[in-house]
Amino acid sequence: MAALLSPKHTPYFLFVHFPIGKKVSIIKIRRMEASAPVAAPFAAETMGLTKRYPLTWKRKVLVALDHLDLQIHPGEVFGLLGPNGSGKSTTLKLLLGLIVPSEGEARIFGLPTDSLEARRRVGFLPENPYFYGFLNGDETLRFYGKLCGVTGPKLDQRIEELIDLVGLQNGRERPLRSYSKGMLQRIGLAQALIHDPDLLFLDEPTAGVDPLGSAQIRDLILRLKKMGKTVIFSSHLLEQVQEVADRVAIFSLGKKVLEGSLESLLTESRSTQINFPAELSAEQQQRLREALGQAGIEARDIHFTRPHLSLEQLYLRTVQAQPDPTPKNPAGP
Amino acid sequence: MISSLNRIIVIGRNTLTEAVRQKVLNVLLIFSLVLVGSSVSVSQLATPGLDSAGMFDAQIKFVKDFGCGAIGLFGFCIALLSTAQLIPQELHNRTIYTILAKPVRRSEFLLGKFFGIVLLVALCVALMSLAFAATLYWQEVQGIHATDAIYNQNPNWRANPDAVNAYNHEIQEIVQQTRDPQLIEAVLLIFAKLILTTGIALLISTFATSSIFTIITTFMIYLIGHMESTAREFWLASGASASIWQSSLVGFISLLIPDMNSFTIVDEILAGNKVPWSHVMNLLGYADVYLIVVLAVSIVIFDYREI
Numbered sequence: 001m002a003a004l005l006s007p008k009h010t011p012y013f014l015f016v017h018f019p020i021g022k023k024v025s026i027i028k029i030r031r032m033e034a035s036a037p038v039a040a041p042f043a044a045e046t047m048g049l050t051k052r053y054p055l056t057w058k059r060k061v062l063v064a065l066d067h068l069d070l071q072i073h074p075g076e077v078f079g080l081l082g083p084n085g086s087g088k089s090t091t092l093k094l095l096l097g098l099i100v101p102s103e104g105e106a107r108i109f110g111l112p113t114d115s116l117e118a119r120r121r122v123g124f125l126p127e128n129p130y131f132y133g134f135l136n137g138d139e140t141l142r143f144y145g146k147l148c149g150v151t152g153p154k155l156d157q158r159i160e161e162l163i164d165l166v167g168l169q170n171g172r173e174r175p176l177r178s179y180s181k182g183m184l185q186r187i188g189l190a191q192a193l194i195h196d197p198d199l200l201f202l203d204e205p206t207a208g209v210d211p212l213g214s215a216q217i218r219d220l221i222l223r224l225k226k227m228g229k230t231v232i233f234s235s236h237l238l239e240q241v242q243e244v245a246d247r248v249a250i251f252s253l254g255k256k257v258l259e260g261s262l263e264s265l266l267t268e269s270r271s272t273q274i275n276f277p278a279e280l281s282a283e284q285q286q287r288l289r290e291a292l293g294q295a296g297i298e299a300r301d302i303h304f305t306r307p308h309l310s311l312e313q314l315y316l317r318t319v320q321a322q323p324d325p326t327p328k329n330p331a332g333p
Numbered sequence: 334m335i336s337s338l339n340r341i342i343v344i345g346r347n348t349l350t351e352a353v354r355q356k357v358l359n360v361l362l363i364f365s366l367v368l369v370g371s372s373v374s375v376s377q378l379a380t381p382g383l384d385s386a387g388m389f390d391a392q393i394k395f396v397k398d399f400g401c402g403a404i405g406l407f408g409f410c411i412a413l414l415s416t417a418q419l420i421p422q423e424l425h426n427r428t429i430y431t432i433l434a435k436p437v438r439r440s441e442f443l444l445g446k447f448f449g450i451v452l453l454v455a456l457c458v459a460l461m462s463l464a465f466a467a468t469l470y471w472q473e474v475q476g477i478h479a480t481d482a483i484y485n486q487n488p489n490w491r492a493n494p495d496a497v498n499a500y501n502h503e504i505q506e507i508v509q510q511t512r513d514p515q516l517i518e519a520v521l522l523i524f525a526k527l528i529l530t531t532g533i534a535l536l537i538s539t540f541a542t543s544s545i546f547t548i549i550t551t552f553m554i555y556l557i558g559h560m561e562s563t564a565r566e567f568w569l570a571s572g573a574s575a576s577i578w579q580s581s582l583v584g585f586i587s588l589l590i591p592d593m594n595s596f597t598i599v600d601e602i603l604a605g606n607k608v609p610w611s612h613v614m615n616l617l618g619y620a621d622v623y624l625i626v627v628l629a630v631s632i633v634i635f636d637y638r639e640i
Binding site for chain 1 (some may be wrong): 354
């Protein structure tokens with residue numbers, strides 16, 4: 001009953017009166033006015049979502065996803081983590097209505113996942129997409145735009161914006177079969193955004209992409225977040241997830257085993273880190289120990305370490321520092 | 334409704350573009366070369382015991398048989414191979430996910446793909462028919478030249494009214510044979526048969542896991558479709574001699590598999606027999622009804638398919 005009266009279901013009262021001996025019945029349907037303010041729906045919500053695949057020959061059932069409860073707020077960047085076969089892609093496919101759940105329910109902005117209304121509000125980049133190799137970048141975006149009902153000057157304008165956003169000016173006229181992996185991912189992102197969806201599903205958006213391309217996709221996710229989009233993505237690159245996600249869920253063997261904000265999950269509540277922009281000498285370290293000792297902190301609890309760059313940070317810093325070999329303005333006579 | 338139709342058109346056009354850019358139409362070049370080559374070679378053959386008119390009749394008959402047969406065969410290959418790899422390729426390349434994640438119904442996707450192949454087959458049949466018509470025209474010109482050459486052996490033949498009548502009659506015969514309007518009926522029936530094959534291949538590909546399965550199964554159905562009328566005549570017409578099981582089986586197959594043999598009426602047209610338009614329309618109507626049923630079943634199966 002509580003579920004029936006929850007704000008996500010439209011509450012109806014149904015009175016049915018069947019007079020005995022008559023075929024005609026009187027049916028009155030009256031919509032009940034909600035007394036409490038209706039909360040905005042979640043961008044994506046799953047309730048006991050389960051997917052089983054019967055393995056007929058082995059007389060077994062493979063549980064790809066087991067009773068998943070998830071609530072993702074609008075404007076959030078949500079990371080799905082887990083090893084291969086842990087249920088991340090299945091979750092995305094169920095949320096997109098591409099496969100039917102064996103049990104449970106999923107909703108997109110309060111709408112059934114297989115409804116056209118829900119699909120108008122989502123964009124999807126599958127893992128390792130190929131797209132149509134015979135189309136060029138412009139044609140690909142035009143094709144997907146028309147499928148979403150975007151046409152005419154609006155579509156032209158949208159294509160210009162997205163080509164700029166994903167930085168694919170050099171791929172507009174080239175057939176997709178000649179694209180690199182990173183370019184394919186970027187055109188994939190552009191097609192997912194062609195109808196300006198509120199929610200984006202990205203399945204391994206940086207898989208197989210070089211670190212620079214990977215960083216560009218990460219920056220793009222951050223820009224989408226600033227634009228107010230909700231992004232749900234799966235990835236194996238934990239450091240990247242850490243850089244962009246507000247919250248994560250970790251999956252294992254089809255089950256969600258951990259969920260929370262990165263802030264709450266990663267913060268060591270029992271220690272404090274102080275950073276200085278210079279290396280401390282032994283003498284400076286000793287004086288600091290004494291000062292902290294006077295503040296009641298025991299000397300054996302104080303550790304001095306030098307912060308490390310991640311390999312990705314080092315790579316990006318090195319590659320981006322290289323001068324661009326292509327001349328910006330060829331010198332004229 | 335209109336937006337649904339637009340989506341079907343967008344997917345259909347994309348399917349046609351794919352086939353054209355992947356050079357499927359190059360097959361037609363082979364068709365044209367084979368047709369022209371055979372036509373030229375047959376015109377150089379002398380058939381013993383036939384006069385010039387009889388010789389020309391034999392040549393035209395050969396070109397018509399060969400042309401219609403080649404349109405059917407090449408069209409069959411294009412329709413079957415293109416349809417069989419439609420869905421497996423979409424699944425393999427994961428493009429189907431990007432399309433079905435958009436506001437596109439599965440039925441629209443399937444119908445779009447089907448109409449794309451119909452457009453492709455229509456384009457191929459139209460181009461092959463043009464090549465066929467050009468070959469027939471070339472035969473007509475050759476025939477008229479040959480007749481002129483025979484009559485010009487006597488320089489004064491135009492002074493003889495009987496000779497002029499005979500000449501005009503021969504020329505009229507040639508033109509009648511090469512510009513036979515019944516050939517339009519033949520091409521339409523071949524096209525209907527090809528589209529029926531496309532529909533069956535699409536239905537199978539909605540549940541098949543590989544293109545090979547679709548190709549082999551469609552081919553088997555195509556063969557059974559050609560044989561079922563013979564079986565029906567044999568078992569159903571023999572009445573008491575057929576068991577209830579045999580009769581039921583043939584009846585069931587007749588319902589399930591289209592009677593492809595009814596389209597061999599094309600042979601009658603090529604033999605020079607008159608086939609009324611009403612009969613052609615009946616056959617086209619039969620193909621339409623069967624196609625609607627096949628597409629409806631395909632949509633239901635594809636709706637339930639896990640992708």
